[in-house]
Amino acid sequence: MPGWLEIGGGLILAGAVAQTAISLIGNARGRLNRSRRDAADAEFFRRRAALMLRAAEVERDKQLLSWTGLRKFTVTLKEEEAKDVVSFYLEPHDRKPLPPFDPGQFLTFQLRIPDQPKPVIRCYSLSETPLEREYYRVTIKRLDPPPNEPSAPRGVSSNFFHEALAVGDTVDVRAPGGVFTLDMTSERPVALIAGGVGITPLLSMVNTIAASGDDRETWLFYGVLGGSGHAMRAHFADLARDHPNIHIVTFYSDPEPDDRLGEHYDYEGRCRVEIVREVLGVQNYDFYICGPPPMIATVIADLEEWGVPGERIHSEAFSAKTIQSAPLPAAAKAAGEAAAIEVCFDRSGKTVDWRPDAGALLDLAEAHGVRLDFGCRSGSCGTCLTAIKSGEVDYLHRPGSPPEAGSCLACIAVPSGPLVLDA
Ligand SMILES: Cc1cc2nc3c(=O)[nH]c(=O)nc-3n(C[C@H](O)[C@H](O)[C@H](O)COP(=O)(O)OP(=O)(O)OC[C@H]3O[C@@H](n4cnc5c(N)ncnc54)[C@H](O)[C@@H]3O)c2cc1C
Ligand code: FES
Incomplete structure (x- = not known):
């Protein structure tokens, strides 16, 4: 029979062995966790480097291969x-x-x-x-x-x-x-919201995410009237089937007799933020919206109400008013808030007041019956190029190609002081 002394010694020895074993296991776990962390960091930096390299190659090819004029x-x-x-x-x-x-x-x-x-x-x-x-x-x-003007x-x-x-x-x-573009170097999840033919730029975005093997979480919310207007239905089904990170949610606002809920479309009614919120749950996405101007305005207002910061909301309208994707330049805002700025459309013989809510010079011209040609309304095509007789302008965002000296791109320009235009 062992005495109390032997039992105590045995327990102390067993305790020491257990403590050493625990410390060895702890060290091994620590090393394993560190090496896992190192591997994750290495993978992160490898992906970042690959993205940056790809973006640099794209820029180089754009410079080399782009053209001016037609x-x-x-x-x-x-x-x-x-x-x-x-x-x-x-x-x-x-x-x-x-x-x-x-x-x-x-x-x-x-x-x-x-x-x-x-x-x-x-x-x-x-x-x-x-x-x-x-x-x-x-x-x-x-x-x-338009239905209310059938003879137009x-x-x-x-x-x-x-x-x-x-x-x-x-x-x-x-x-x-154009400046409504998907940032291919970002890894933030994206939510694309399309109304009708506004699907086209978002289709390019989702196809690029799929074709480049980009695994960021991607949701496409696509609203149409009904089945006959549902463009590329089979293509979207293939994308969702082949790419676990890509999800397509479809809305029909006016379903046709053959359209089946749950098979051809997911929700009845317009494409709306209420459902986007329900589906996504959180709002840490970059949002890209394209469609008719009223739909864009509603979606943006609802996203803002949800708390999505303005810099993560990107939109493009296919018509109507200039897209104000950027805040007004500080000088123009301050000048316009202090007092209206006088803008003279010289050839039309009209002098009008500009204030920040009047938008770009093209919007101001249209509001006062002065006709200016336009194409993109986003500073890229050069169609709205207008000569400046006196004064200076600021831009709502950087023009796609800088205008000639002494002229401005009226679709994205705002006056920074009294201005006379040759229009
Ligand atoms: C950046 C950007 C990207 C775009 N991308 C696409 C795209 O991918 N796909 C696409 O389909 N569109 C796109 N658009 C829209 C496209 O550029 C044209 O605006 C669109 O095709 C209409 O042009 P249109 O010449 O056919 O019609 P317009 O002749 O400009 O007429 C527009 C509408 O007004 C009506 N109308 C004409 N005259 C009158 C009148 N006197 N009274 C009342 N109504 C009248 C016409 O019937 C028609 O419904 C894009 C626009 C922009 C700015
Ligand atoms: S309308 Fe295209 S640059 Fe202004």
Whole structure:
């Protein structure tokens, strides 16, 4: 029988052995955790480096391959995507390589259309990923007169594309432009919100995320009237099936008899933030919105009410007012708040007051019946270039290509003091 002394000694020895074992296990765990952390850090830096390198290559190719002025493109394919929505595949007539673009950018077309007194300028978003370097693709909805004005003329450019332009025809195109673009170096999750044909720039974004193997969480909320207007239904189903990080949520506001909830679409009614909130749960996403101006205004207001910071909300409207994606420059805001700034449209013989809520000079001109040509309304196509007779302007955001000295891009310019324009 062991005495108390032996038992006590045995316990002390066992305790020491256990303590050593615990400390060894602890050290080993610590080393394992450290090496896991090191591996995660290394992977993070490897991914960042790969993203930055890819972005630098894209910039280099843009510089090398972009063009100024107009370039001829041949229509190589027309593909119906939905009722009144057709994709046009375009290849450069000179067969030289195409520059890449940022997902979300658009092309500006200068069209010679019979019966039109002068060339018609229109912008169409690039709807395919820039990783596709053989062709550009635009997807265009044909516009009828508004229901309340059935005798008004049909959309000039969209009907020309759909009805007159055939495979083999050529069109004149300016290089890709636009600032409504997906940041390919970011790893923040994205929520894309589209109304109708506003799907096109978001389609380029989601296709690029899929094609580049980008695994950031991506949700596309897409609202249409009903099944016949649901463009690329099969393509979106494939994307969601093949990419676990990509999720598509579809809304039909006016379902047709054959449309089945849960099979063809997920929610009845308009695409709305109430559902976006329910689905996402948290708002740490970058939001990209494109569609008709009233839809954009509602979605932005609801996102802001939810608490999404303005810098994470990006939007592009296909028409109407200039998109104010940036705050007013401080000088213009201060000057405009202190007192209205006088803007003279010299050739039209009109002098009017500008205040910050009047928007860009193009919006101010239209509000006072002064006609200025425009294309993109976002500072990229150069159509609204207007000569300055005296005074200075600021810009709502950096122009796609800087205007000539002594002139301004009226769609994104605001006066920084009294201004006289040759308009
Ligand atoms: C950056 C950007 C990207 C864009 N991307 C796309 C895209 O990817 N896909 C796309 O389909 N569109 C896109 N658009 C819109 C496109 O540029 C055109 O505005 C659109 O195709 C309409 O042009 P249109 O010449 O066919 O119509 P317009 O001739 O400009 O007419 C517009 C509407 O007004 C009606 N109308 C004409 N005259 C009158 C009148 N006197 N009284 C009442 N109504 C009248 C027409 O019937 C038509 O419904 C984009 C626009 C921008 C700014
Ligand atoms: S309308 Fe295109 S730059 Fe102003």
